[in-house]
Amino acid sequence: MHVVWFKRDLRLQDHAPLAAAMAKQQPILLLYVFEPSVMQYGDSDIRHWRFVWESITALQQQLQPHEATFIVAYGEVLEVLAYLQANDAIANLYSYEETGNAITFSRDKAVAAWCKQHAISWQEFPSNGIIRGLRERTAVWNKHWFEVMHAPQITIDVVQLAALTRSIFLPERFHLPQGIQIQLLAKNKSMQPGGVYYAQQYLQSFIRERAAGYSYHISKPEKARFHCSRLSAYIAYGNMSVRQVYQASQQAVQQYPALKKQYRFFQSRLLWHCHFIQKFETQCSIEFNDINAGFQTLNRTVNETYLQAWQRGETGYPLVDACMQCLITTGYLNFRMRAMLVSFATHHLWLPWQAIAQYLAQQFLDYEPGIHYPQLQMQAGCTGINTIRIYNPTKQAEEHDAGGVFIKKWLPAMANVPVPLLFTPWKLTAQEQLLYQCVLGDNYPLPIVDITLTGKYAREMLWSTKQSKAVKAANSSILGKLTIVRKGDV
Numbered sequence: 001m002h003v004v005w006f007k008r009d010l011r012l013q014d015h016a017p018l019a020a021a022m023a024k025q026q027p028i029l030l031l032y033v034f035e036p037s038v039m040q041y042g043d044s045d046i047r048h049w050r051f052v053w054e055s056i057t058a059l060q061q062q063l064q065p066h067e068a069t070f071i072v073a074y075g076e077v078l079e080v081l082a083y084l085q086a087n088d089a090i091a092n093l094y095s096y097e098e099t100g101n102a103i104t105f106s107r108d109k110a111v112a113a114w115c116k117q118h119a120i121s122w123q124e125f126p127s128n129g130i131i132r133g134l135r136e137r138t139a140v141w142n143k144h145w146f147e148v149m150h151a152p153q154i155t156i157d158v159v160q161l162a163a164l165t166r167s168i169f170l171p172e173r174f175h176l177p178q179g180i181q182i183q184l185l186a187k188n189k190s191m192q193p194g195g196v197y198y199a200q201q202y203l204q205s206f207i208r209e210r211a212a213g214y215s216y217h218i219s220k221p222e223k224a225r226f227h228c229s230r231l232s233a234y235i236a237y238g239n240m241s242v243r244q245v246y247q248a249s250q251q252a253v254q255q256y257p258a259l260k261k262q263y264r265f266f267q268s269r270l271l272w273h274c275h276f277i278q279k280f281e282t283q284c285s286i287e288f289n290d291i292n293a294g295f296q297t298l299n300r301t302v303n304e305t306y307l308q309a310w311q312r313g314e315t316g317y318p319l320v321d322a323c324m325q326c327l328i329t330t331g332y333l334n335f336r337m338r339a340m341l342v343s344f345a346t347h348h349l350w351l352p353w354q355a356i357a358q359y360l361a362q363q364f365l366d367y368e369p370g371i372h373y374p375q376l377q378m379q380a381g382c383t384g385i386n387t388i389r390i391y392n393p394t395k396q397a398e399e400h401d402a403g404g405v406f407i408k409k410w411l412p413a414m415a416n417v418p419v420p421l422l423f424t425p426w427k428l429t430a431q432e433q434l435l436y437q438c439v440l441g442d443n444y445p446l447p448i449v450d451i452t453l454t455g456k457y458a459r460e461m462l463w464s465t466k467q468s469k470a471v472k473a474a475n476s477s478i479l480g481k482l483t484i485v486r487k488g489d490v
C-alpha cells in the first residue's frame with residue numbers, strides 16, 4: 001500500500017506526491033491526520049482546522065462519484081502510521097515538504113526516523129519552489145522559482161486515481177472526537193470557506209473583475225477586502241498550488257491586457273509568498289529568536305495590560321481597534337493593516353514580537369508560519385536589513401479610511417462620530433461625547449499610550465540599535481542567507 005499523506009496541499013491537481021504514488025500502479029491510501037499536538041500548539045485555532053475540514057470535505061465530494069475514499073484520522077501521525085503498517089504494510093509514504101512550525105518540524109524528523117526503522121521510503125516533494133536545506137540565497141533562487149512557475153502543471157486523472165484508491169478501517173481511537181467534530185462542522189459565515197471550488201471562485205473573480213482596483217486599494221482596510229485576491233488561505237492550505245495561481249494570472253495577461261500591470265503586481269506577491277517561506281526554511285529558529293541577534297538589547301517587555309488591550313482591540317486608537325475586531329471576526333486583514341497592528345504592539349506598546357506572534361497566528365485564517373514570522377520580525381523592526389517603519393495609526397486612518405467606513409463598521413461605539421473627529425476621539429468634548437453617544441472610558445476607551453511619546457522613544461531606540469556594532473556585524477550573514485527579492489524580478 002502506498003500512502004499519500006496530505007498536509008498543506010489539500011487539492012488533487014498539480015500534486016506531485018499523488019502523481020508519484022499513481023505511477024506505481026498499486027493500491028493508494030489518501031490520508032489526512034488531525035494531530036492533537038499540532039492542534040494544541042499555541043499558534044493554532046479552530047478556524048484553521050475548520051478550513052482544513054472544509055477542504056477535505058470538498059476532496060471527498062470530488063472522489064465520491066468514483067467510489068473512492070479519503071481517509072481522515074485523528075491522532076499523532078506516528079501512531080496512525082504504525083497502525084496502518086501493522087494492518088497493511090506501507091510500501092512508500094509520499095508527501096510535500098512542509099516548512100512548518102517547531103512542532104511539525106520535530107514531528108517530521110520523528111516520521112523520517114520511523115520510516116527508516118521500518119524500511120519505508122518517504123518521498124517528500126518540494127513545495128512551490130522552496131528549496132530544502134538551502135543555506136545561501138543568490139539570484140539563482142529566483143531563476144529556479146520562475147522555472148517552477150512556468151513548468152507544466154501535473155495533471156491527475158481522478159478516475160484513474162479513484163481506481164487505485166483503497167479504504168481502511170480505523171478503530172475508534174483514531175476517530176475525531178465529537179466535540180471537535182461539532183466545532184469543525186459549525187460554519188462561520190464571516191470567514192472564507194475552504195476548498196478547491198471556492199479557491200477557483202476567488203481566483204476567477206479576481207482575474208476578471210476585482211484586479212482592476214488591486215494596486216490602488218491594496219493598503220485600504222475596506223476596499224482591499226474586495227480588490228485583493230483573497231487567495232491567501234487557499235494558497236496556505238494548498239487548495240491551489242502557487243503555480244496554478246501564477247499560470248492563471250499569466251493567461252490573464254493575454255486575456256485582459258489592460259490589466260497587465262495589476263497581474264504583474266499580483267505575481268510579485270506570489271514570489272514574495274515563496275521568498276518568505278524560503279527564509280523560514282533556511283532559518284526556522286526565527287520562530288523564537290530575533291533574525292538579527294543585535295536587537296536583543298532592546299529589552300521590550302510584556303506589559304499584560306497593554307497586551308490585553310491590544311488583543312481585545314481596546315487601545316483607544318480607532319483604526320487599531322477596528323482592525324483587531326475585524327481580524328478576530330473574519331480572520332482576514334490586508335497587508336498594511338497587519339503591519340500597523342504589529343507596529344503598534346511592538347513600537348508604541350513596546351511589546352516583544354514573541355508576545356504577539358501566536359495570538360496573531362491564531363487570528364489569521366491564512367496563517368503560514370513561513371510568512372508570519374519573517375513578516376512579524378520585519379514589522380517589529382528587528383531584522384537590521386529592512387527599513388524601520390513606525391506607523392502612526394491616526395495618519396493611517398486619515399489616509400486609508402478617509403470616510404471612516406471601516407472604523408464605523410467594526411466599532412459600533414463610533415457609529416455616530418463624524419470624520420475627522422472619528423480619528424481622534426480623545427479630542428471629543430464632553431458635550432460631543434454625549435451627542436455622538438461615544439463616551440470615553442465608558443463605551444470607548446481613552447488611548448492607553450500617547451503615540452507621540454512612544455513613537456519618539458521607539459524611533460530613538462530602534463535607530464540607535466540599528467547603528468550598533470552587534471546589529472551591523474549580524475547583517476552580513478543575514479544578507480547572505482535571506483536575500484531580499486530584487487525589484488524588477490517579476
Ligand SMILES: Cc1cc2nc3c(=O)[nH]c(=O)nc-3n(C[C@H](O)[C@H](O)[C@H](O)COP(=O)(O)OP(=O)(O)OC[C@H]3O[C@@H](n4cnc5c(N)ncnc54)[C@H](O)[C@@H]3O)c2cc1C
Nearest residue numbers: 228229230231232269270273335338339366367368372375
Ligand atoms: C505581520 C504579518 C503577518 C503575515 N502573515 C501571513 C500569513 O500567515 N499568511 C499569509 O499568506 N500572508 C501573511 N502576511 C502577508 C499578507 O498580509 C497576506 O498574504 C495578504 O494580506 C493576503 O491577502 P490576499 O490573499 O488578498 O493577498 P494578495 O495581495 O492578493 O496577494 C496574493 C498572494 O501573495 C501572497 N502575499 C501577498 N502579500 C504578501 C506579503 N507581504 N508577504 C508574503 N506573501 C504575500 C499571499 O499568498 C497572497 O495570497 C502577513 C503580513 C504581515 C505584515
